[in-house]
Amino acid sequence: MTLAAHHLAAGTAAVLVALWLLRSRWTYAYPRAALILWQISSLTMIVAAVGALLGFGLAPYGRGLLPALLELPLHATELDIWHFAAVTLGLALGGWLVVNQLLCLRSTARARARHRLLLQLVARPDTGALVVDHPVAVAYCLPGRTPRIVVSAGARRLLTDAELAAVLAHERAHARERHHLVVAPFQALRRLLPNSALLTRVCATIELLVEMCADDKAARQQGREPLASALERFHANGSGGTPAGALAVADAPVQARIRRLRQPEPSGFPVAWPVACALTVTALATSVSLFAVPL
Ligand SMILES: [Zn+2]
Numbered sequence: 004m005t006l007a008a009h010h011l012a013a014g015t016a017a018v019l020v021a022l023w024l025l026r027s028r029w030t031y032a033y034p035r036a037a038l039i040l041w042q043i044s045s046l047t048m049i050v051a052a053v054g055a056l057l058g059f060g061l062a063p064y065g066r067g068l069l070p071a072l073l074e075l076p077l078h079a080t081e082l083d084i085w086h087f088a089a090v091t092l093g094l095a096l097g098g099w100l101v102v103n104q105l106l107c108l109r110s111t112a113r114a115r116a117r118h119r120l121l122l123q124l125v126a127r128p129d130t131g132a133l134v135v136d137h138p139v140a141v142a143y144c145l146p147g148r149t150p151r152i153v154v155s156a157g158a159r160r161l162l163t164d165a166e167l168a169a170v171l172a173h174e175r176a177h178a179r180e181r182h183h184l185v186v187a188p189f190q191a192l193r194r195l196l197p198n199s200a201l202l203t204r205v206c207a208t209i210e211l212l213v214e215m216c217a218d219d220k221a222a223r224q225q226g227r228e229p230l231a232s233a234l235e236r237f238h239a240n241g242s243g244g245t246p247a248g249a250l251a252v253a254d255a256p257v258q259a260r261i262r263r264l265r266q267p268e269p270s271g272f273p274v275a276w277p278v279a280c281a282l283t284v285t286a287l288a289t290s291v292s293l294f295a296v297p298l
Pocket of ligand 1: 173174177214217250
């Protein structure tokens, strides 16, 4: 039971940090720092939830989780119904989450592969991007081992040279910083629970923070105003649909990003961030190590 209590404490710490992140505005000024906390706290919540269920269920064995799990096939009949149900639920939850992530990764990889093939047929390379001859204004990054930056003829007509350079810098930032790997676990969770309003809100937050990271990188290279006006033009023009598995320049709430680029709110780095980071890292390390500790 001590193991389950430790996991519950670690999970509670992670939940508190996630709630703080959801309510904070400093995250718009420091999206990268916020994403680090989101990733650690989310992983902690998942490991702790599985660990708490297994910790409770395997408590009668009086051993660490992994040694007890290895014993389970031989001594499962020694558990009462509640402990057995907790073990079953813990294993099912862990397996379900892993399988769902793998299935989502596979379907996304297939969609991207299909799209890469299509681009080979219809796109032509120009000024560091693949240009698709289509009137709708779109620009996006198709991630992968060799990422593709795609821009439509409509977008090239819509934007000035400076705006186009800013948009391409934004897409290159997505590709270079592997942002698709940041959003993928959260999108997989949302696919698992599509009706969860909280999960939808968390996913939207993560996607917005990722866009802001790419905005910051592009703004440092090309200036804030060209990117802001490019976003404004995309928004006014109505951006086209983004292919599955791609990251588009104008997907996330555009007004918030334009406002942030033009009128950045002066915000000092939150003094609580190192504390929250240390708390979540400790919680995650505790939860992971409890799987191996032979208590
Ligand atoms: Zn983007």
